[in-house]
Amino acid sequence: MSEHHIRDLFDLAAAVPDGAKLAVPADYSGVAMAATRALIRRGVRHLHLVCVPVSGLQAEMLIGAGAVKVIESSAVTLGEYGPAPRFVEAVRYGKITLKDATCPAIHAALQAAAKGLPFMPLRGILGSDLLAHRPDWRVIENPFEAGDPIVALPAIRPDIALFHAPLADREGNVFIGRRRELMTMAHAARRTFVTVEEISETSLFDDERLAAGVIPALYVSAVVRAKSGAWPLGLWNAYEADDAFLRRYATLAKTDEGFAQVLARWLDEPAMAAE
Amino acid sequence: MNDAPLSEVATRQEFLISTIAGLIAGCGHVAVGSASPIPGSAALLARARSGGAMRVSVLGSLRNNFFTDGGVELFDCAAQGRVDAFFLGGGQIDGEGNINLVGTGAYPSMEVRWPGSFGSAYLYFLVPRVILFREEHTRRVLVEKVDFVSAPGKSDPGVYRPGGPHALLTNLALFDFDRGRHRFRLRSVHPGHSVEEVLDNTGFTFERPQKVPQTPSPDPETLALIRGSVRDEIAEVYPRFAAAAFAPRG
Numbered sequence: 001m002s003e004h005h006i007r008d009l010f011d012l013a014a015a016v017p018d019g020a021k022l023a024v025p026a027d028y029s030g031v032a033m034a035a036t037r038a039l040i041r042r043g044v045r046h047l048h049l050v051c052v053p054v055s056g057l058q059a060e061m062l063i064g065a066g067a068v069k070v071i072e073s074s075a076v077t078l079g080e081y082g083p084a085p086r087f088v089e090a091v092r093y094g095k096i097t098l099k100d101a102t103c104p105a106i107h108a109a110l111q112a113a114a115k116g117l118p119f120m121p122l123r124g125i126l127g128s129d130l131l132a133h134r135p136d137w138r139v140i141e142n143p144f145e146a147g148d149p150i151v152a153l154p155a156i157r158p159d160i161a162l163f164h165a166p167l168a169d170r171e172g173n174v175f176i177g178r179r180r181e182l183m184t185m186a187h188a189a190r191r192t193f194v195t196v197e198e199i200s201e202t203s204l205f206d207d208e209r210l211a212a213g214v215i216p217a218l219y220v221s222a223v224v225r226a227k228s229g230a231w232p233l234g235l236w237n238a239y240e241a242d243d244a245f246l247r248r249y250a251t252l253a254k255t256d257e258g259f260a261q262v263l264a265r266w267l268d269e270p271a272m273a274a275e
Numbered sequence: 276m277n278d279a280p281l282s283e284v285a286t287r288q289e290f291l292i293s294t295i296a297g298l299i300a301g302c303g304h305v306a307v308g309s310a311s312p313i314p315g316s317a318a319l320l321a322r323a324r325s326g327g328a329m330r331v332s333v334l335g336s337l338r339n340n341f342f343t344d345g346g347v348e349l350f351d352c353a354a355q356g357r358v359d360a361f362f363l364g365g366g367q368i369d370g371e372g373n374i375n376l377v378g379t380g381a382y383p384s385m386e387v388r389w390p391g392s393f394g395s396a397y398l399y400f401l402v403p404r405v406i407l408f409r410e411e412h413t414r415r416v417l418v419e420k421v422d423f424v425s426a427p428g429k430s431d432p433g434v435y436r437p438g439g440p441h442a443l444l445t446n447l448a449l450f451d452f453d454r455g456r457h458r459f460r461l462r463s464v465h466p467g468h469s470v471e472e473v474l475d476n477t478g479f480t481f482e483r484p485q486k487v488p489q490t491p492s493p494d495p496e497t498l499a500l501i502r503g504s505v506r507d508e509i510a511e512v513y514p515r516f517a518a519a520a521f522a523p524r525g
Contacts (some may be wrong), residue, residue, distance in 0.1 A: 026346065028335050053346060054393065074390030075376075079310060083390065091378075091388040098383045102396035102425075104350035111347070123354055124449050125399035126434050127427040131396075133382060147433050180345025236337065264404070 002171030003191070006222035012193050013038035015222070016160055019069070021048040021160035023189055027056045027079065027241075028265055029179045031233050032164040032195045034226040037250055041064045041267055050158055051076070052110065053103035055141070057233055057249070060084040061266075064259050072099035072156070074106060081250040086259055100130055105137075105153050107181065112155035114187035125151045161189035164229045168196040172217035173204045179236070186219040193228040195201060197238060232266075285493050286357065287446065288313055288520035289412070289501050293493035294449060295362075296320040298406055298442050302359035304330040306349055306402075310391060313397045314362035314408055316509045317499065323500050325357035335512045350394060353401040356437070360404040363395050367421040368407055370442040370479025371455075371457050372428020374399070375421035382423055392425035399426035400434075404441040412445035414478040448473045449490050450481060458482060463490040498522075 006012050012035055016022065021215055025031060029052075036058050044067045049059055051073035059076050062068050064086030075088040090096045112120035125131050126139065126149060142148035163182050167175040174194050176182040178234075187194040204214045229235075232242035232249075252258035280331055285293065293319030299305050307315040315333045322329040332349065333339040342348040351356050365374035366389045376395055380386035392423075399405055429434045440452040443459055447468045450459040459481035464470055470487050494500065502521050510517035 029346070054391070073391060075309075075393050077390035080513060088388045092384060092386070094384045100377060100383075100391060102392050103394040104347065104397045107345075107347040107350065122397070123435055124400035124426075126400075127424070127430055128392075128396045129377070129382065129424040148435060149433065167333055178343040178345065179358065180343070181347065181350075182345070184345065184347070 001217045001220055001222060003222040004045045006193070006224060009035055009038035009195070009226060010042075012195075012222060012224050013042040013044070016044060016162070018044060019046040019048070020159040021050060021157075023050040023156075023185050024055060024058055025052050025179070025182060025185065026054050027162050027184060027233050028236065030166075030176070030235055031056075031058050031230050032162050032193075032226070033058060033231060033233055034229040035162060035164070035193070035195050035224070036061065037267060040067060040263070045069075048072070050106065050156055052185055053101070054108040056084065057246070060086050060253070060262065061180040063087050063090050064253065065263060068096055070097040070099060071266040072101055072106070072159070074101045074103045078246065078250055080142055081246045081247060085250070085253045102130060105151075106156065107184065109153045109156040110158075110184050110188040112153065112159040114184055117155060119152045119154050121150045121152050123150065156188065158185070159187040159191065161185040161192040162194075164195045164226070164235065166197045166235065167200055167204070168194060168220075169200040169202065169204045171203060172220045172223050174215045174217075174220055174223065175210055175213055176202055176215055176237070179212040183215055186215050191221040192219055194220055194223050195229040196223055197225075197227060197229065197235070199223070199225050205252055283495060283498070284522070285498060286520060286522050288316075289498060289522065290492060291408075291444065291446075292316045292320055292501055292505070293497050294444055294490055295406060295408065296324065296497075297491075298444070299360045300324070302404065304332070304352075304355070304358055306358045307331070307333045307362060308398075309334050309411060310390075311362055311408075312509060312513040312520070313410075314406070315512060316362075316505050319505045319508050320497070320501055323504055333512055335397045338511055339508060353398055353438075358398075358402050360406065360422065360441075361398050361402040362408050362424070363399060364409050364414070365407065365421075365425070367416060368409060368416045368443065369418050369421045369428075370481065372407070372452055372458060372459070373421045373424050374407065374426050374428070375423045376425040377423040379422045383470050385423075395426040398438070399440070400430070400436045400438050402438040405438060407440055407443040409443075410446045412447040412473070413476050417445070417476070418478040428452075429454075440481060447476065453482070463488045465490045466492060485523055
């Protein structure tokens, strides 16, 4: 862990500069929603959001709050709760720049960065309009076999990876279990900020069964404790998403006024429903 | 059929679950992506009938997801040829099997914007049996040509493509996809619907046999499975769906 001055969500939000290329995970991985609240409170602007490989409420609220300039994602949706209304509205009126992707392309481009490679080839994609609208994606010939076109994706090197996990220790080792995309994000990003439910007083490397699912502190810049830090989203094996909040959000956020109302309430709400 | 007791009549969702399960019977590994409660239920049903031979991975599930290498593993697994069947939807699907998950109108500031392409632009190329599934069967959805190609139904010669469309299921009918001719062929029409209704509501041309059979309804044993273990298992990932889609237990 390298940034010991980051002790709480306020410090963490202050350490994310405007315009940062910020990588965030899908809802099932562990989304740092408490940190997202802190970011919106601090008025972060012009983020280049990289969704690994999709996003939901987090991207939606950041977009609604006017914090996003560019979004690179394979999808933005509230899942069972329907379309992401602020995302849809921002697309309609050209308020954000879209880099529409496909899930494995985002994974592969992060893996390229994790390997220190300039690009990664990937199957599929050829003949799609995704490719037509991504001038940064190129079609090359397989150098080992003539007549085999393949898409080359430039590496994605996020400035910051930000996610929420159940457990870390005092050194900054973070338990992510089998959410290995979080490991790839941490390997690929210049800095990684993690919020956690709990901090263990003993090293996570003391237990070999835990160690296999641990991001070593080498890749982690800062860990901040945030109880129920994924709320109103859920955290695997810990708590479910807040159904009442998400229903209310999906209805209210259809209008500017409704979104402003739900956002203001969310920013002010100190209590965490999941506690 | 209308006189039968409630427990013997399949709900619309139960009918679709049963039909999809028939399309993936015999597969070794069936994967289910996001926002797919009906395909997810169908995969769990097919697995229950396979006597343990079929593997199923449901994205977002803790209990029915054996992947341990993160979000990339499904895609790597497909590229290795280890995924036999997958499901894709589409805000628009056209007669050549192109699918559009992005929106309508001119990209990027589209009139209607949908979530996005997810893994379609990749899995459509690599999974041998891709089932296209969209409940709404209208000319709005089944169009002559999609506004945006998230994933193409066919590829130029030389493009590496072991996968592609296998069938298309809607609320009205079931089509097969002919990969040689890049066209749909009507296989059957669901009970209570007609070929004329399918023709009226489909924006692309398709082939059809002279006499079009009816899509079979689930038998009582299948319905019992759907309303039992399948409902319980899918509720883990799609609680709202599980609460609404099934008939009361018999």
